[in-house]
Amino acid sequence: MVPRILELIGEGLGLESGYFESKLGEVSSLSVNHYPPCPDPSLTLGLSKHCDPNLITILLQDDVCGLQIFKDNEWIGVDPVPNAFVVNIGYQLQIMSNNKLKSVEHRAVTNSRTARTSVAFFFTPRDDIMIEPARDLIDASNPQVFRACQFSEFLRYYMAKNGTDDDALEHFKLRA
Numbered sequence: 001m002v003p004r005i006l007e008l009i010g011e012g013l014g015l016e017s018g019y020f021e022s023k024l025g026e027v028s029s030l031s032v033n034h035y036p037p038c039p040d041p042s043l044t045l046g047l048s049k050h051c052d053p054n055l056i057t058i059l060l061q062d063d064v065c066g067l068q069i070f071k072d073n074e075w076i077g078v079d080p081v082p083n084a085f086v087v088n089i090g091y092q093l094q095i096m097s098n099n100k101l102k103s104v105e106h107r108a109v110t111n112s113r114t115a116r117t118s119v120a121f122f123f124t125p126r127d128d129i130m131i132e133p134a135r136d137l138i139d140a141s142n143p144q145v146f147r148a149c150q151f152s153e154f155l156r157y158y159m160a161k162n163g164t165d166d167d168a169l170e171h172f173k174l175r176a
Contacts, residue, residue, distance in 0.1 A: 046108035098133035
């Protein structure tokens with residue numbers, strides 16, 4: 001089952017209805033992370049910097065700020081919004097959108113006084129799914145940016161790079 005948010009993203013990109021149905025498979029996972037208070041948050045990170053290797057991540061934060069994104073060479077806190085989700089674009093959606101949508105580097109930090117809990121739901125392609133830019137997003141003025149690869153190949157390379165920089169994507173870019 002593809003979440004409605006992916007259907008809407010596909011529609012926003014101009015893709016045919018149901019485009020992600022054949023690209024996702026039945027793989028999804030849930031992660032609950034609890035970050036206890038740390039007297040000196042500068043000594044530890046809750047989760048080190050990375051970009052998500054999956055298609056999208058839907059994140060529910062509690063009321064304690066701890067998620068940060070890297071933008072304009074600085075870490076910026078993402079303030080929790082009550083009853084709202086954060087949707088992170090993963091590398092697979094960046095590839096499938098032919099670089100129109102970008103995965104953002106992010107991390108989780110601890111708080112000196114208050115515990116924090118977050119819940120993340122990951123939508124991931126099956127290992128055997130071929131990931132490539134959507135043909136409808138490629139034309140003479142928008143050439144194909146990434147080569148096709150199986151998700152399992154991408155994930156092996158990503159894990160070898162520890163997901164910490166764009167090297168994981170650079171390996172799959174086509175050269176002009």
